[in-house]
Structure formats: C-alpha cells, structure tokens
Amino acid sequence: MPSTTPKPNQGWIYTDRVNPKAAGQTVLDFYSQRYLHSDRQAWQERIEQGQIEVDGKAVDPTYPLQAGQTLTYWRSPWVEPEVPLQLPILYRDEDLWAIDKPSGLPVLPGGDFVYHTVLEQLKIQYPQESLFPLHRLGTGTSGLLLLGRSPLGRRELSRQFREHICRKIYRTIIGSCTLPEQFECHQAIGKIPYPQLGYIYAASSHGKPAQSYGRILARSPEKTWLEVEIRTGRPHQIRIHLASLGYPLLGDRLYGPGGVPINCRTARPSDGGYTLHSYQLGFLHLHTQQAIKLTAPLPPELITPEVKTIALETEKH
Structure with a gap:
C-alpha cells in the first residue's frame, strides 16, 4: 500500500527590511524581540547555522543592523498541518473570481502554514492565473472570498472595500441570548498586549471605530x-x-465576554472551533456598475430549523 505519511513542504524564505527604528540592533535582538514564537536560544542557533542572512551574507549573532538592509531567514522543510484544500469557484469574470473558502484554511502564509494557504494553493491549482485575495477571512471562517484577477479588478474592488461600497454579510451561531431581533454594535477594536504574539486585536477604548449590524x-x-x-x-x-x-461565538476559545481574550496562555486568533460563514457579498460590476450579490452555500450547522422545515415541505410537494 502507498505511504500515507504527510510529506514535508519545500521550506520557505521569510524576508524583512530593517527600518530606522531597528537600526543599531543586533541580528539576534531583531529576531528574538520581533518574533516571539521562538526563544532567544533558538534564534541564535539559526543565525549560527547560516539560516539567516543580511543582504545575502551569513553574519554573526552580534552583527549590528543598518537601516535599509534586507534580512532573510531560510526555514528548512517541515510538515504543514492537514487542512481542507478545495477551492470551489462560485463566480468568475475577466477581472475577479469568488471562491468558497473552507474553514481551517488560512488565507495568507503565517506560522506553520505556507503552502496550505489560499494564496499558495491558488498558485498551485491555477498556475496560469494571476489571482490574489482582496480581503481577509479568519482561518476558522468559511465562505465567500473575492480574488482579483486583473490589475483593474484588484484596484477597483480594493477601492470598493476601502470606501465601504461592498456589502459583507455573515452567518454564525451563539448560545441562547436575550438580544433583540435586530441589534447593532459600535465597540472600537484595537491592539492590546498578548503573550507570545506581542499583541492581539480585541475590544479597546483606544481602538479604531467598528460597526456591525x-x-x-x-x-x-x-x-x-x-x-x-x-x-x-x-x-x-x-x-x-x-x-x-x-x-461569544459558540466554540470560540479566544474571545470571551467583553470582547477580550479569555485564555492568554494557549489560545490564538487562528484557533477554530466556532462557526462563522461569509454568506453574501455585494459589490458593483466593474464595467456596467450594476449591483452584484453573491451567495455561498451554507454549511449544515448554519441551516436554521425554519429553513430545514421549509425544505422538507417543498420536497413533499
């Protein structure tokens, strides 16, 4: 029988540019203070093994950095976590595509996920296309994701997102609640300190305005x-x-009442367990300016009891 052991990926090169604030830091200080997922000893070993270069050259851990220099960190191949890699196409034209992102699949590379991401899978599955996600969905979020296919598509859809022309509607599940049939929230969202990651987004009086209905x-x-x-x-x-x-969303291991983290030791934003689905996206067609509304099929857990009943009655007729 063929082996089912997951294969390592091809490794990855991470690139940083030294900004004026980091000038004067040693290479070791730069990495150990900036990327807290590894301790100082681990970063020192990587530098000494030649995995980290400055402007294409291996350096000593105590090498002082200068503004404008380019840092590269070669991460050797590793086995990425298994996640769904299917990218069903829901809409496409000459300027943009819309796909149905599965829950568990990150959009962009980060952490242990590089090739097992929407961005890299698009390159692998559609090598003849030039596709790029126009907005972000959380790793645990499923549903509609718009992709720019042409320079016009990327530019104009990005503008519609920026100017709040695009309508974004989600479906989700919480526990039993006393919320009214319609409600709104204007809690500001900003960065707060968070162990290991440095910071995390949460409810914050010093954050940026946010509107949900x-x-x-x-x-x-x-x-x-x-x-x-x-x-x-x-x-x-x-x-x-x-x-x-x-x-909080049912199954959310990170955010608790108040909109702040409840488990700072182990929980991360990418943790799943909750159900959140990008259900509908509305935008203006780039050439005709006509309104377009796309809808992604609901996962079974988001089909409400009323919808199930209606479906059964329809089948009887």
Whole structure:
C-alpha cells in the first residue's frame, strides 16, 4: 500500500527590511524581540547555522543592523498541518473570481502554514492565473472570498472595500441570548498586549471605530442563529463584537465576554472551533456598475430549523 505519511513542504524564505527604528540592533535582538514564537536560544542557533542572512551574507549573532538592509531567514522543510484544500469557484469574470473558502484554511502564509494557504494553493491549482485575495477571512471562517484577477479588478474592488461600497454579510451561531431581533454594535477594536504574539486585536477604548449590524434568524434553548453585516473590516470584528455584547461565538476559545481574550496562555486568533460563514457579498460590476450579490452555500450547522422545515415541505410537494 502507498505511504500515507504527510510529506514535508519545500521550506520557505521569510524576508524583512530593517527600518530606522531597528537600526543599531543586533541580528539576534531583531529576531528574538520581533518574533516571539521562538526563544532567544533558538534564534541564535539559526543565525549560527547560516539560516539567516543580511543582504545575502551569513553574519554573526552580534552583527549590528543598518537601516535599509534586507534580512532573510531560510526555514528548512517541515510538515504543514492537514487542512481542507478545495477551492470551489462560485463566480468568475475577466477581472475577479469568488471562491468558497473552507474553514481551517488560512488565507495568507503565517506560522506553520505556507503552502496550505489560499494564496499558495491558488498558485498551485491555477498556475496560469494571476489571482490574489482582496480581503481577509479568519482561518476558522468559511465562505465567500473575492480574488482579483486583473490589475483593474484588484484596484477597483480594493477601492470598493476601502470606501465601504461592498456589502459583507455573515452567518454564525451563539448560545441562547436575550438580544433583540435586530441589534447593532459600535465597540472600537484595537491592539492590546498578548503573550507570545506581542499583541492581539480585541475590544479597546483606544481602538479604531467598528460597526456591525445583527439580525436574529432563529432561536432554540441552546443556540441562536444570526446574520451579521459588517460596515467596517477590523480583524476578528464579528467575534469581538458579539463577545463584547456578552455572547461569544459558540466554540470560540479566544474571545470571551467583553470582547477580550479569555485564555492568554494557549489560545490564538487562528484557533477554530466556532462557526462563522461569509454568506453574501455585494459589490458593483466593474464595467456596467450594476449591483452584484453573491451567495455561498451554507454549511449544515448554519441551516436554521425554519429553513430545514421549509425544505422538507417543498420536497413533499
């Protein structure tokens, strides 16, 4: 029988440019203070083994950096975590595509995920195309993701996102709640200190404005199905906003009541366990200026009891 042991990837080169604030730091200080996922000893060993170069040359850990220099860190091949890699296409034209991103698949490289990301899988699965994600979805979030295919598509859709022309509607589940049938949240979101990562986004009085508008779809004694439209695109906005209202997403291991982390020792933003789905995206066609509304199929857990009942009655007729 063929081996089912996962194969290592091809390794990866991470690049940094030394800014004026970092000038004068040693190479070791730069990495150990900037990238807290590894301790100082681990970074020293990598530098001494030649995995880190400055302007293409291996250096000593105590080498002082100068503004404008380029740092490269060669990470040797490793086995990436197994995640769904399917990218169903929901819409395409000459300027953009829309795909249905699976939950668990990161959009951009980071941490242990490089090739197992939307960005790299697009290059692997569609090598003849030039596709780039126009917005971010969290690793645990599924559903609609727009991709720029042409320079016009990237430029104009990015503008529509920036100017809040695009409508973004999500579906999710929280526990039993006393929220009204329609509600809104304007809690500001910003960076707060966080162990190992340096910082994390959370509810913060010093953050940037954020706007979310929710609607109850169905209730049960244990669950509440919601539809949420976000007018701003702050990181983890829906998770933070619902938690700030006292109702974190079911299964969210990071954000608790108040919209702040509840488990600072082990939880990370990329942790899954919750259900959040990019359900609808509305935007203006780049050439005709007509309104386009795309919808992604709902995962089974987001089909509300009412929708299930209607589907059964339709089948009988």
